Every structure is written in structure tokens, then in C-alpha cells.
Amino acid sequence: MFKKQLSLFSGLLIVLIVAFTGCKSKFEKLKASNDNARKYKEAIRYYNKKDYGKALELFEILVPRYRGQEQAEDLYYYYAYTNYKMRDYTSARYHFKTFADTYPSSTRSEECRFMAAYCYYLDSPIFSLDQENTSKAIEALQLFINLYPKSDRVAEASKLIQNLRDKLEDKSYANSKLYLTIGDYQAAVISFNNTLRDYPDTKYAEEIEYLIVKAQYLFANNSYETKQEERYTSAIEFADEFIEKFAQSKYIKTVQDYKKDSEAGIVHAKNWMTQATLNMKAAKKAAEKDSVNSQSTPPSVKDKNPELVN
Incomplete structure (x- = not known):
């Protein structure tokens, strides 16, 4: 019984393989033939059956053969859509554009554009x-x-x-x-401002302006003391702008803290600069004193040893 079922299954499989091979051979014979009219008809039939792979193979053969003929417009229209249906959007957009450029007076030109x-x-x-x-x-x-x-x-x-x-x-x-x-805070400030410039109605406006304050504060805080006063001042200006625009924002307390810390940072930077200036003056005075001492005439050997004088 089992052998009989196996034999029946094998026979059925062979029939299916032969049938499949026969269909494939039929299609290959069609591709190889010179019957363009039949290829055209079958390409449209495959397209309507949504067998876009076979339709595309036939359209690719037919397009150059029908160039300049009456059927060329319809053929190229189907060809462009076949690429689209195959989700080859790069090829499809090229062929749609080519159709619109080649047939500007066509009723399909607008659609293809x-x-x-x-x-x-x-x-x-x-x-x-x-x-x-x-x-x-x-x-x-x-x-x-x-x-x-x-x-x-x-x-x-x-x-x-x-x-x-x-x-x-x-x-x-x-x-x-x-x-x-x-941590590239200066670039962040510039980039955030560019985003606001390019997209003035952006849905991120509030968050972006908060992040500008944060980035500018961090930029100042991580700078040398000689640059901090100017950069903290910018942070304060950004903070004031934010507070004016978004008084009810969830970021308002944090922005106010950045402003207060920036003000303290300016005081610290000024004190540092004052102390640095005093230290520089003291160092300069000490250097001048050392210079005067080094220019004094040292006692000669003869002054130290009179007996060596002739």
C-alpha cells in the first residue's frame, strides 16, 4: 500500500515538474521568437495578471524594437509602471520622467511627471x-x-x-x-540656531531654545577663563530670550539656574582675570629687578687679588 502511494506521489511530482518545465520553455521560446506582436500581447496579459517579472522581461525586449512606432507610447507607459510595480523605484522614476519628456503632449504626461x-x-x-x-x-x-x-x-x-x-x-x-x-557645544549652538532658521515653525522650537541655553552655558563653563565672560554673557542673553518666550515652560527653572550660574561664572572669570593681571604685573616687576641685577659689573679678578697687579 505504501509503495503504491509512493509511486502515485512520484508520478504526480513528475507530471508537475514536466508541466512547470513546459510552461517555462514556452515562455523562453516566446522571448526568443521574432513575433513582437505576440510578445506585446503576452506582456500586457502578464501585467494584468500581476506577473510583473515576466511582463518586465518582455517589455525590456520590446521597448527598443518599437521605438518610433505608434505603439511605443503605450508600451513605454506599461514599462514604467512595471518597474514601479516591481518596487524598483530608481528605474521607475527614470522611465516615468523619460516618458514625460518624450511625450509632453500625451494625456499621460502629467501623471508620469x-x-x-x-x-x-x-x-x-x-x-x-x-x-x-x-x-x-x-x-x-x-x-x-x-x-x-x-x-x-x-x-x-x-x-x-x-x-x-x-x-x-x-x-x-x-x-x-x-x-x-x-560635547561639541559651540557646534551644537550653531546647529540648533540653523534648525530654527530653516524651520521657524518647528515643533521642537521650545526644546531647541532650551538646549541652546544649555549648550552655550556648557561651552562657556568648559572654556578658558579668558573667554568665559563673553561666552557666559551669550548664555545669559539666550536665557533671557527663552524666559520671555516660554514663561510657562517645563524648562523654565533649569534655564533660570543656567542664567544664575552664568552670572556667577562672569564674576569668577573677572576675579580670575584681575588676579592674573596682578600676578603678571608682579612677575614683570620681578623680571625687571632680575634684569637690573644681571647688568651690574662683576668685580674683576684683580680687584679680588691685589697681589696679582704688576
């Missing part, structure tokens, strides 16, 4: 990675809006641009915090 920009959007990585594609996506979407200001897709394009700008804002904020974390 939008899709090229949208593929950039889909290729935009998380904010912690390099944001080159994010910037290019914003440029492409803005170009679409400029070219088709009355398009129904303008609202969607604007929303996508805002999403991308939010990502760049997150990137800028994270980079600024990183400077603070690694």
Missing part, C-alpha cells in the same frame, strides 16, 4: 540616513506643482512635500542634539 516625483518620495530613507533623495523628491514635487498648478494632484504633492520637510526637520534636530551629546 507626478509618478517620477512620487518614486523619489518612496525612495526617501528614514531621517537618520542620508537625505539626498528627500531633497530631490521635494524639488521634483515642487516642479510638478509649478508645471501643473491646476492639477488635481497638487494637493497630494503639497502634502508629500510637507512630509519630506518634516523628515528634514527631524534630521536637522537630531544632528544638533548629537553635537550636544558628544
Whole structure:
């Protein structure tokens, strides 16, 4: 009984393998044939069946063969979308843009211009990675809006641009915090201020202005005494700005403490400078005294030993 079942299973497996091999051979024969019309028809059929892999193989063969012919526009449109369906957004955006550039009068030109920009959007990585594609996506979407200001897709394009700008804002904020974390306080102050300049409506505004006070205070506190007065003064100015803008902030007490410590730091720096000046004057006076002593004429050997005089 077992041998009979095994034999039946083996026979079924062989039939399936033969059938699969036959289908594969049929497709390979189609690819190798010169029947472009049939390839075109089968490529569309595979696309509609969502068998995008086989559709793409056929479209790649057909595109150069139909260049300049009446069917070329439809073919290239499907070709671009097949790459998109395969999630090859780099290739898809290239082909969508090429379609829009090649067929500017086509009823599909607007759609393909939008899709090229949208593929950039889909290729935009998380904010912690390099944001080159994010910037290019914003440029492409803005170009679409400029070219088709009355398009129904303008609202969607604007929303996508805002999403991308939010990502760049997150990137800028994270980079600024990183400077603070690694102890590069001056760079942190500059970077935080750049974030506020580039994103004036940022959701991080309150926290960023608090961190500017903190970073500037730490920058002053870790400086040589000769630089501290100026840098503590900047910390106080940042603190006053924060207190004026965010009187009810959860950071207000900490900011007030940074201001008080900065004021004390200025007093300490001034005292240090005064003492350093006094020490410098004393050192200079001592050096002058030593210089006078060193210039006195020493007694000659003959003065010490009169008997040596002839």
C-alpha cells in the first residue's frame, strides 16, 4: 500500500515538474521568437495578471524594437509602471520622467511627471540616513506643482512635500542634539540656531531654545577663563530670550539656574582675570629687578687679588 502511494506521489511530482518545465520553455521560446506582436500581447496579459517579472522581461525586449512606432507610447507607459510595480523605484522614476519628456503632449504626461516625483518620495530613507533623495523628491514635487498648478494632484504633492520637510526637520534636530551629546557645544549652538532658521515653525522650537541655553552655558563653563565672560554673557542673553518666550515652560527653572550660574561664572572669570593681571604685573616687576641685577659689573679678578697687579 505504501509503495503504491509512493509511486502515485512520484508520478504526480513528475507530471508537475514536466508541466512547470513546459510552461517555462514556452515562455523562453516566446522571448526568443521574432513575433513582437505576440510578445506585446503576452506582456500586457502578464501585467494584468500581476506577473510583473515576466511582463518586465518582455517589455525590456520590446521597448527598443518599437521605438518610433505608434505603439511605443503605450508600451513605454506599461514599462514604467512595471518597474514601479516591481518596487524598483530608481528605474521607475527614470522611465516615468523619460516618458514625460518624450511625450509632453500625451494625456499621460502629467501623471508620469507626478509618478517620477512620487518614486523619489518612496525612495526617501528614514531621517537618520542620508537625505539626498528627500531633497530631490521635494524639488521634483515642487516642479510638478509649478508645471501643473491646476492639477488635481497638487494637493497630494503639497502634502508629500510637507512630509519630506518634516523628515528634514527631524534630521536637522537630531544632528544638533548629537553635537550636544558628544560635547561639541559651540557646534551644537550653531546647529540648533540653523534648525530654527530653516524651520521657524518647528515643533521642537521650545526644546531647541532650551538646549541652546544649555549648550552655550556648557561651552562657556568648559572654556578658558579668558573667554568665559563673553561666552557666559551669550548664555545669559539666550536665557533671557527663552524666559520671555516660554514663561510657562517645563524648562523654565533649569534655564533660570543656567542664567544664575552664568552670572556667577562672569564674576569668577573677572576675579580670575584681575588676579592674573596682578600676578603678571608682579612677575614683570620681578623680571625687571632680575634684569637690573644681571647688568651690574662683576668685580674683576684683580680687584679680588691685589697681589696679582704688576
